[in-house]
Amino acid sequence: MQAKKPIILKGTRDFDAVQISQRNYIFDTVRQVYQQYGFSPLETPALEHLATLTGQYGQEGEQLIFKILNSGDFLAGVDRRSITADYKVLLPQIAEKGLRYDLTVPLMRYVAMHSHQLTFPFRRYQIQPVWRADRPQKGRYREFYQCDADIVGTPSLVCEAEILAMAYQVLQQLGIRHFSIQLNHRAILQGLVTLIGKADKENEFCMAIDKLDKVGRERVLEELESKGFPPAALEQLNFIFELPETNQDKLEMLNGYLGQVEVALKGLQETQQILQYIAALGLEDMPITLEPTLARGLTYYTGAVFEVKMHNFNVGSVGGGGRYDNLTDRFGVPGLTGVGFSLGVDRIYAVMEEQNLFPAYSAVTTQVMLTNMDSEAEQLALRIITQLRMQGIKAELYPEQGKLKKQLNYANKKNIPFVVIIGTEEKAAGKFTLKDMHTGTQQLYTLAELIAKLK
Amino acid sequence: MQAKKPIILKGTRDFDAVQISQRNYIFDTVRQVYQQYGFSPLETPALEHLATLTGQYGQEGEQLIFKILNSGDFLAGVDRRSITADYKVLLPQIAEKGLRYDLTVPLMRYVAMHSHQLTFPFRRYQIQPVWRADRPQKGRYREFYQCDADIVGTPSLVCEAEILAMAYQVLQQLGIRHFSIQLNHRAILQGLVTLIGKADKENEFCMAIDKLDKVGRERVLEELESKGFPPAALEQLNFIFELPETNQDKLEMLNGYLGQVEVALKGLQETQQILQYIAALGLEDMPITLEPTLARGLTYYTGAVFEVKMHNFNVGSVGGGGRYDNLTDRFGVPGLTGVGFSLGVDRIYAVMEEQNLFPAYSAVTTQVMLTNMDSEAEQLALRIITQLRMQGIKAELYPEQGKLKKQLNYANKKNIPFVVIIGTEEKAAGKFTLKDMHTGTQQLYTLAELIAKLK
Secondary structure, rough: OOOOOOOOOOOOOOOOHHHHHHHHHHHEEEEEHHOOOOOOOOOOOEEHHHHHHHHHHOHHHHHHOOOOEOOHHHHHHHHHHHHHOOOHHHHHEEEEEEEOOOOEEEEEHHHHHOOOOOOOOOEEEEEEEEEEOOOOOOOOOEEEEEEEEEEOOOOOOHHHHHHHHHHHHHHHHOOOOOEEEEEEHHHHHHHHHHHOOOHHHHHHHHHOOOHHHHHHHHHHHHHHHOOOHHHHHHHHHHHHHHOOOHHHHHHHHHHHHOOOHHHHHHHHHHHHHHHHHHOOOOOOOOOEEEEOOOOOOOOOOEEEEEEEEEOOOOOEEEEEEEEEEOOOOOOOOOOOOOEEEEHHHHHHHHHHHOOOOOOOOOOOOOEEEEEOOHHHHHHHHHHHHHHHHOOOOOOEOOOOOHHHHHHHHHHOOOOEEEEEEHHHHHHOOOOOOEEOOOOEEEEEEEEHHHHHHHH | OOOOOOOOOOOOOOOOOHHHHHHHHHHHHHHHHHHHOOOOOEOOOEEEHHHHHHOOOOOOOOOOOOEEOOOOOOOOOOOHHHHOOHHHHHHHHEEEEEOOOHHHHHHHHHHHHOOOOOOEEEEEEEEEEEEOOOOOOOOEEEEEEEEEEEEEOOOHHHHHHHHHHHHHHHHHOOOOOOEEEEEEEEEEHHHHHHHHOOHHHHHHHHHHHHHHHHHHHHHHHHHHHHHOOHHHHHHHHHHHHOOOHHHHHHHHHHHHHHOOOHHHHHHHHHHHHHHHHHHOOOOOOOOOOOOOOOOOOOOOHHHHHEEEEEEOOOOOOOEEEEEEEEOOHHOOOOOOEEEEEEEEEEHHHHHHHHHOOOOOOOOOOOEEOOOOOHHHHHHHHHEEEEEEEHHOHHHHHHHHOOOHHHHHHHHHOOOOEEEEEEEEHHHOOOEEEEOOOOOOOOOEEEEHHHHHHHO
């Protein structure tokens, strides 16, 4: 048999002990803060019926769902004529399952399934991987973790304020600085397109304006013109590119321009209310900014939308969310509104690496290695290693008898801080030499002393 | 749009807060013991190239790998004639990725990819889900977690002993009783078929004998006869059904029958050595039993094999493993031998539920809920909730203003132990009523007292 080159799938990653410890530092912090805000954990399976996953992410998103080929003879029962046609005709006949694309749709499926038993408002967090059949590139993966928190079943704007405060506290606890939390409202965006007489082109408007901080004002206006927004109409929007500093001044200005546009009113009032709730929470340094050009891609948002953006660090948003209505309608459970937030672990990881925020190396590693010089020493080592472990000490015996140098070399490479040497002298004295691998010093101990020293 | 019924995929599960806390209790215990034995964590992606996954699990296993349909137009470039043929011809043309089927093959891919940087012997543990396209039934899932530990790169039998001791300690730490750890060696099985002149039928022999504890001696013998083992030959094997009690007596008996069968000698010696190492570890109560009929399904084992079996609890094995040689050969890295062990979390969960071993309900839940009677109380609540959280107290504000009864009812259903009531009196006094939801008692506190009480 010819050897295959061992290759990992593009866009996926292995994580070693150091990376796992760093990622767990992020997960643990997120979990802790989410719990402080009263959220309970939920986990859902990686596999869902395609019927659950589709119809939710738009055409572009849907193409990025990984589809699972039906098991066994997937062509049995397939109309053979449809096989030679378009792949889109064949697809639903040979694939009925897909991989989780985000954590919101599984939540909706769960809430709809259990709507009679759950206590509403339902607060859940979920930290799990999702999969997207995206073209892999720097910083974009096909398998990555999301950390979501949602409150389902109440229109209360206290929830928006709490979720934004929570996002702020996670980042603060991780030591991340130089970011702002942008807030907007779908109704404000609707108000803007209505103001310029293009209420029917809200989607095109959002898609273009959303790129403002990436491509700049000129190119956004160019795109809008090319999409059929007349220059004269666009001129009426100049004010959104020249907003004052404070949220209160911004709101006043928006009220001035949109105060007569009825669809905008709900957005203006709710935004005002959310900002007041945030103020009441007393998190003085929270960098929340009203940003009327923030649109967020996902079409299912219906109220407030928000996004965490890093300054001077080209990583996109590290998290975002918003309010959605009626996401469980299609599962036969109407009238539920919810608001949620999702943190992207990989982008947070990138920021923390760049800002040097991980605590000193804390990967899981063996604390002490016992050398293995000969059969007699091996017997002795086996006897004491059980006692070390019983005391909670992470210990391993070098599994082969052989040269001390090779064994110390192994301990060195693995960053094991202590080595116990059991040689002729030690056996005679009934003691053990403990070598500190950093300082190189050695000392003779009884077993009890050894345990005390290592604990 | 017609509503779809919200359904979860058969063989997969959602986990709520209680189940997650119970499962984490298992994961944390496993992780802690594995680390005490000097293993470091590794995580690999859920998706692998099918070329990596195939050729490893036998034909039956291979059919159970979930295959991912290629993205986009998966029929582009496919020879249209092959489409109408057998699905096996089409399959490799439209699916190049699969879901992780176990944790051993990804480990081999990882070790082969990094063989120049890794320090051998390489000890890693891995706790991740795997997926199998099995027919779902009670206790058998399509998505389930495995907890693997492997030592790669040394033939030392100390590793077998340590891994078996580790499995014992995990189960002991979880409080599980009434199990035995069965040990056998592939060379002993080879010896048995050679003894009866059927060395060419080792696979058929192993498949039949492996079912002994499920179907009993009679039916095993029937199956063997039907597979072409003559009754006279099988009679020579009577002794393996009538073994003495102790491992030492069993070994002597096996030595008596197989001492002249050359292929068996390595197995007898190594088994003896492993038992001696285990004795040296001093874990007196460890229920290790030599079981010459234990075969283990996976064809890649080449040395010792082992399995943890529960007494009187029909759950199959809760874990198993063995030594394998040359698993990285096919990736162009020859000569590596390894030994590993895998614990099945779902079976352990079932045993622990049955034996009532989970610690008292410890799901993550809000510690205190603040009521929300009117706007003024809401403002006050928002101000103090931040301070409660800063002190690490899990707190939530009921998000809607409304009847106290409804709010207390919510707290009750969610098992929230304390509720802070902020009414007219409380506002006047600048204090807060803390209601203990279990006893029903209420008391007035200042904020400082409240924090002290809740911490």
